[in-house]
Amino acid sequence: MFAPSDERLVKRALENNKQAWLQLVKRYEGLVFNYALRMSGSRDDALDLMQDVFMSLFRNLAGWRGESSFKNWLMTIAHHRCIEHFRRRKDFADDYDFDQQPSSSDWHDPEAVYRGQQQTQQLVSAMQKLPVEQRLIVELKFFQHLKLQEISQQLEVPLNTVKSRLYKAVEELKTLVEAI
Numbered sequence: 001m002f003a004p005s006d007e008r009l010v011k012r013a014l015e016n017n018k019q020a021w022l023q024l025v026k027r028y029e030g031l032v033f034n035y036a037l038r039m040s041g042s043r044d045d046a047l048d049l050m051q052d053v054f055m056s057l058f059r060n061l062a063g064w065r066g067e068s069s070f071k072n073w074l075m076t077i078a079h080h081r082c083i084e085h086f087r088r089r090k091d092f093a094d095d096y097d098f099d100q101q102p103s104s105s106d107w108h109d110p111e112a113v114y115r116g117q118q119q120t121q122q123l124v125s126a127m128q129k130l131p132v133e134q135r136l137i138v139e140l141k142f143f144q145h146l147k148l149q150e151i152s153q154q155l156e157v158p159l160n161t162v163k164s165r166l167y168k169a170v171e172e173l174k175t176l177v178e179a180i
Contacts, residue, residue: 004023006024006069006070007070008020010024010070024057029050032075033046034143035078035143035144036050036053038124038139038143041124049081049082052081057074072150075144075154083132122177126176130169133165136155137151137155137169138170148162148163
């Protein structure tokens with residue numbers, strides 16, 4: 001059976017259809033949680049942020065006009081909640097509590113799984129040391145797979161600013177990962 005489109009689920013959720021709302025949450029909870037986890041570096045903060053995002057989504061669902069995809073709109077909300085989180089909490093944690101799941105192709109090679117976990121933890125740990133503006137761009141480019149123009153629109157900054165922040169972030173990540 002085909003899954004209903006986001007547009008259809010939103011329409012049904014606005015008509016107080018609980019199942020449609022739950023389907024939207026289920027469809028995007030992993031994406032929002034992983035985004036919040038990479039941005040905050042804390043599982044507890046990521047859970048709190050995910051809850052904030054979906055509460056905000058629930059309150060503002062009627063505000064989605066379909067000018068961008070629902071996913072992009074949701075991730076913009078997630079971005080704004082992360083920024084608010086960073087503003088409330090100036091001291092960013094460098095510790096990272098993350099249980100990386102092995103990919104299905106590596107399940108038979110424990111050493112490959114371990115190396116992959118270590119590399120991911122190193123990268124995420126290094127990301128925590130980047131300024132928030134650079135960390136956001138790395139997240140959106142490499143984890144959310146957005147194009148630079150889409151990042152520019154989502155963050156509401158000029159395209160050249162996105163490019164320069166990405167370049168600086170990648171250079172800094174190289175230095176940080178090599179130092180680990």
